[in-house]
Amino acid sequence: VSPLRVALLGYGLAGRVIHRPLLQRVPELALTHVVTADPGRQAAARAEVPGAQVLTSAEQLWQCADAFDVVVVATPNDVHVPLARTAVDLRKAVVVDKPLALSATEAATLVAHAATAGVPLSVFHNRRWDSDSLTARDLLADGRLGRVHRLEARFTRFRPQVQQRWREEPGSGGVLLDLGTHLVDQAVHLLGPVRSVYSEVQELRSGAVVDDDAFLALTHASGARSLLWCSAAAPWTGPRLVLQGSAAGWAKQDLDGQEAAQRDGAEPGPEPDGTLWDEAGTHPVPSRQGDWAAFYRGFAGAVLAGRPVPVDPQDAVEVQRVLEAARRSSGAGEVMRLEGPEAALA
């Protein structure tokens, strides 16, 4: 029945700034429950989501399971799996923010559990709907770049002081699991499955106890390569996304504007052009507008009309396999091979 009633778990950066405005924009969805223990955030939720029930714990939410249809998990990473598992057991369609789990094995177990239960599960890999990803897909599809042999992507910040927060603590934290998830998903989405990984994962900042800087070199099954940088310790950053092909190269400079706009309660402005280089010179390339709401339009279609979920959760498992291989590579100083699904069948 439309609109689907959505319960949002967590009202921090992700819940409040990223998911709420998107959920409020999609007519097939109604945000009816918000769960957060923090009194300040509860007050914010009451003001920003009129009519929603604001609850203090997941346990409270599970007790009114008849009152909602969809669960969105936007909590710290360590509770993604237990919360999503309970939602599946209650037969609620589930969206889990990235990373799906703390490990590939844990992710795969959850995906299998949802599949067995016949419950729609998707993972919020929203950066597939960034301006740069959408424009890159168009360029790959129209062939203007020729044969694309390399992708470069950066998602870096400069936060020289280590802070006391779960993101920077052992267990859930680290830049690889945080920003690396976005970069690897984007690379796989654009250039296909990964067959080997070389990586350097470091703690650069004074007092850092989890990784705050990582470089990954992926070789895709196609032979193309992706070079990816994520960091909390990068004073300088290069272009957000670059594609190098046999006929032309293309770059988009800056991070998509949706998060910044949603933080300000504004509509994102037009995205700056990218640049294409070919033998004739340089050419501006209009950038597609980012569209994170597409994820939720797709998810509503999956639940209401039985269409495929917008992000296959198996993709999130594959991303976590790549990240784990990256960590092993960095530890061993060696290239790690990943077996493809066809190897598992052999």
Ligand SMILES: NC(=O)c1ccc[n+]([C@@H]2O[C@H](COP(=O)([O-])OP(=O)(O)OC[C@H]3O[C@@H](n4cnc5c(N)ncnc54)[C@H](O)[C@@H]3O)[C@@H](O)[C@H]2O)c1
């Ligand atoms: N896809 C994206 O663009 C994006 C951006 C930011 C964060 N995230 C992801 O969103 C998640 C949350 O990140 P954040 O920055 O919002 O964190 P945060 O610390 O700002 O907020 C976390 C929220 O979860 C609540 N919470 C904690 N434990 C809970 C539990 N057991 N049950 C219910 N609620 C609980 C907290 O009270 C808080 O409201 C992380 O997994 C992160 O990776 C994704």
